[in-house]
Amino acid sequence: MAPKKKSFDPVKTLEEIESKFEMFQILDQDGKIVNEDYMPDLSDEDLVELMERMVWTRVLDQRSISLNRQGRLGFYAPTAGQEASQLGSQYALEGEDYILPGYRDVPQLIWHGLPLTQAFLFSRGHFKGNQFPEGVNALSPQIIIGAQYVQTAGVALGIKKRGKDAVAITYTGDGGTSQGDFYEGINFASAYKAPAIFVIQNNNYAISTPRELQTAAKTLAQKGVASGVPSVLVDGMDPLAVYKVTKDARDRAVAGDGPTVIEMLCYRFGPHTMAGDDPTRYRTSDEDSDWEKKDPLVRFRKFLEEKDLWNEEKENEVMEQAKEDVKKAIKEADNTEKQTVTQLMELMYDEMPSNLEEQYEVYKEKESK
Structure with a gap:
């Protein structure tokens, strides 16, 4: 009897690839440093500024939800829980970089220079909300899921052809990685070594569809491997880890080393949008409680308090300033010609x-x- 021939095992290859994607983290949920070697080069002033932006944005989210319920805003996608993912990455950018956001990514636009009044006008569907001031390098938030990935590949290639030391960064959710545009965008950017950063904000649900029902892939970061794109899985509730991987990705991109895919594991505390979504129908209270313990504001607050850089008085000042900014901006939006x-x-x-x-x-x- 002839010896039985071996079969090639592609499953083993897949498992080996998947095992490489461990979640990168610098701060644990108690605000303790667990990866000292990768601490980013941020001054105390930078750390405080990042915290101020996160607190300000949390207040903006709370006020925006209230304004939406009053009928004073139109479309709105809550952001609470994703501040580290959004603002930690934006803080690693330079002014000449281009942001191509999804509809939940208005905070990045604001901190990149978009006036808050125009953000409110965008929510209302007013054309002036899309008339960005000169020097604000960004496109309007994309409503079509994943379409911004293809656009980012094009913008990044344009940056390369013009010889600019800049990058194009885009954001989508976990659901966006199931779209054809996702694969086309990262493949094009990879083929031309375009200076792009592709962020996946994996908040575990595409509206009500859990991530595990969208794809059999154990991580979303690994999807970049097929296109030859360096990819990383990061704790999206850790602003320092988010900043670090984004900054490194930008450095590689401007050096001519091409794009990066970054999966940021995070959670949205509120509904998908204010257009009737009820997360209690598809998420459990236990799940919510587990993620609330990882709140990026709580985690970063503990870290800064340990360094004597933050206190309750400072936080209250930022919150009051945010409320005043929102009050002024919504008044300006109300006074804009209909x-x-x-x-x-x-x-x-x-x-x-x-x-x-x-x-x-x-x-x-x-x-x-």
């Missing part, structure tokens, strides 16, 4: 389609009264 239907049609079309010309005249007459 957008008309005819303005929308004029902005959308250089030449009005024949089927809309009649409707245009009807609305023009209504608006003249």
